[in-house]
Amino acid sequence: MRILLRVTMPHEPFNTFVKDGSASAKMKRILDELKPEAAYFTELGGRRTGLLIIQMEDTSQIPSIAEPWFLTFNANVEFHPVMLPQDLAKSGLDTLGKKWA
DSSP states (O other): OEEEEEEEEOHHHHHHHHHHTOHHHHHHHHHHHHOOSEEEEEEETTEEEEEEEEEOSOGGGHHHHHHHHHHHHOOEEEEEEOOOHHHHHTTOHHHHHHHHO
16 A cells, blocks of 8 residues: 655754764665655654655554654654555545435
């Protein structure tokens, strides 16, 4: 299943890692392990935020995906299933509309 992973990092300890020069290596280690389909970094609500597209085959993978962010950056992690346009086309929206109208 394709998942949008939203990672929000508090200023600390990230500021300390930036100052001591270890932030990039720590981030690379996690990203190399996750191998995201796509990864974008931005600011949301005043916090450093990563938006990653990952593949998750089973919910038992949640700890191995989330823990590196928790333990390394004290981050908040959110998992959101997402669809491509072709997934949405297969979803049966027309049938659902008729059923629930």
